[in-house]
Amino acid sequence: MTVVEVDGVIAAVSEKLGRAITLVRPLAGGQHATTLVVADSTAEYVVRVFPTLDDAVVHEPPILDRVAALGERVPRLVATGQFGESPFIVTSVVPGGPPSPDVPLRRVAEQMAAVLAQIHELDSVGLRTLSWETPKGVSAIETRGRGAWQQLDRADRVLTHYDFWCGNALWEGDVLTGVVDWSGARSAPRGLDVSWCRLDLVLLGSIDAADHFLAEYERESGHSLPDIQAWDLVAAARSASRVETWAPNYLGVGYSDLTESALRARMDDWTARLCVS
Incomplete structure (x- = not known):
């Protein structure tokens, strides 16, 4: 977003709130929206500007009401x-910032698992439902993912975040203080969030942390996921062909070592493991 566009956003937000707003700083991270921290005379706020015709402003406000129980x-x-x-x-503004790469990934896994178990306890009635499609493509992982998708029982639904990775969590030291970016949340099987977070931990460099996350989630939630391998296959099949495009997201939250080549190597190793298991 250009300086002129940022100035325009600040003016539009000021008009909407009926008071003068100033830019504090931009926030890096995901590619879905441009994110700014702004302030008036008493408080700071987060402004997320979405692409033309994006429906986040329709879907996120009622979700924020649902998740308010998380304080x-x-x-x-x-x-x-x-x-x-x-x-x-x-x-x-939710307290905290991006996770430090210095935080052990098993600790990240434990914190992510605990809050995800709480998210999945919230009311999902009436929300949009799962919109993941059958994985396409002819690679080994995409072929296996298609088969796994057909076998999954998708009837048991909870409130899912729908993009549950470390970049949508906020941290103070090694303590998770917040979860943001709720525009995609919907009613879907819990395996969707669990497999997506496991994939994130694998890309961060630790299959052990991904397994620890699963064990902690099952303990915290009281729900076992016997079909997690199928969900892992589907998550990998949906992302294997584009994983390099996530490098800016990881750079934005401080993981400068996760270059395109590093992401590709870790994804290839993960998909190879999934395809032989």
Whole structure:
């Protein structure tokens, strides 16, 4: 986003809130939205500006009401609005920042598992449902993923975050303090979030941490996932062909070692393991 566009967003948010807003800093991370920290005379807020026609401003506000039971670990809706043809959401600031690469990945796994178990206890009635499609392509992992998808029981649904990875979690030291970016949340099987977080931990460099996350999630939630290998296959099949494009996301949250080549190597190793197991 250019300086002129940022100035336009600040003006639009100021008009929406009825008070002067100033830019504090941009936030790096995901590629879905441009994220800014702004402030008025008393508080800071987060502004996320989405692409034209993006439906996040329709779907996220009611989700934030549902997850409010998580307290200060989730943002509070302040306003929604429009900058030109780009919708935006204004929320409160959740304490914390990106996870430090120095935090042991088993600790990351434990913290992520504990909060995910709590998320999955929340009400999912009436939410949008699973929209993942059968994996396409002819590679070994995509072929195996298609078969796994057909075998999965997708009837047991919970409130899923739908993009549950370390970059959507906030941290203070080795303690998880928040979960953000709820625009994709919907009613779906718990295996979707669990396999996505496991894949993230694998890409961060630790299959052991991914297994520890699964064990901790099952302990915290009281639910076993006997079909986790099928979910792992589907998650990998949906992302193997594009994993290099995630390098900017990991760089934005401090993992500068996760280059395109590193992500490709770790994904290839993971898919090879899945395809022979």
